[in-house]
Amino acid sequence: MKKADAFEFYRRLAEDDPAPETELDYQNxxxxxxxxxxxxxxxxxxxxxxxxxxxxxxxxxxxxxxxxxxxxxxxxxxxxxxxxxxxxxxxxxxxxxxxxxxxxxxxxxxxxxxxxxxxxxxxxxxxxxxGAETIAVDTHIFRVGNRTGLARGKTPLAVELKLEKITPAPFRRHAHHWLILHGRYICKARRPECWRCPVADLCAYKPKTPAPPPPAAKAATAR
The missing domain is CATH 1.10.340.30 (Hypothetical protein; domain 2)
Incomplete structure (x- = not known):
């Protein structure tokens, strides 16, 4: 992915969720x-x-x-x-x-x-x-990096190093959470929900997954 597209990629994720946080509960x-x-x-x-x-x-x-x-x-x-x-x-x-x-x-x-x-x-x-600008590459981030073309690599470390290189400075602090949440809730493993993805036009994944049919259409098909 080009640097300009990577900037826009993160900008949109940040717009949707300006201050992402871990979903793990902790006290210290x-x-x-x-x-x-x-x-x-x-x-x-x-x-x-x-x-x-x-x-x-x-x-x-x-x-x-x-x-x-x-x-x-x-x-x-x-x-x-x-x-x-x-x-x-x-x-x-x-x-x-x-x-x-x-x-x-x-x-x-x-x-x-x-x-x-x-x-x-x-x-x-x-x-x-x-508050370190580190990116922990789990299965979600590994998938998002490779599928979107943001940072392709054969190993988690390779993806991590590429993400560190391409992630613009303003987005480094929260990049980890934006990517993991994107992979967890939109760019899912089995069926990415491309129809509601804010960065679909910047993503290299093809073919894009179409939206599921509305309930009425499903009912008619089942008859």
Whole structure:
């Protein structure tokens, strides 16, 4: 995608949603880190349900370690891979206490050194908690980048680097959320809703998905 088109692409997304936010519920950088770590291969909705009661009492690494792995598993048992995730959350909490005074570091390399924290999780925490202009490429952003032609790449890192290069400065802070929300609600995996997409004319995807028939037409076809 040309730079002028990329600017217009983001401008329209920004016009529709000037201040996008994460859909994960959290209270501070630590609970955000935990929520993002739990969200791997799980929906934000399922994570929010699992952490609602957990985060009422556990909001620091010390409180999480005191809770213990077994009790944490009980809280998050409805989330996929909860056994491994519980082990990692306890381990990263212990490391935060031992190496960072119980605080979440505002440094991507330090975050990636924590158990169970990869580049995507670190980028989300850097962006949401500390305002860094990072772009965490999940399945939604990977799809949007490749499908629209905004940033094509064979790996999440390749897409991330291309997005960093083509995203205009005014839109870097919120680019991550605009793209993920666009992929989650409009540029869907199985059937993108091109008929209501604000950037359809800038998108390389073809053929564009037509609007579904109105209810009356569906009923007539079924007869």
């Amino acid at each position: 950088p630590y609970t955000l880190l935990v929520a993002v770590a739990l969200s791997a291969q799980a929906t934000d909705v399922s994570v929010n349900k699992a952490t609602k009661a957990l985060f009422e009492d556990v909001r620091t690494p010390g409180a999480m370690v005191a809770l213990g792995e077994a009790e944490l598993k009980h809280h998050i048992r409805t989330i996929g891979l909860f056994n491994t995730k519980a082990k990692n959350v306890i381990a990263l909490s212990e490391k935060l206490i031992a190496e960072h005074g119980g605080e979440v570091p505002a440094d991507r390399d330090a975050l990636e050194a924590l158990p169970g924290v990869g580049r995507k999780t670190a980028n989300v925490v850097m962006n949401v908690a500390f």
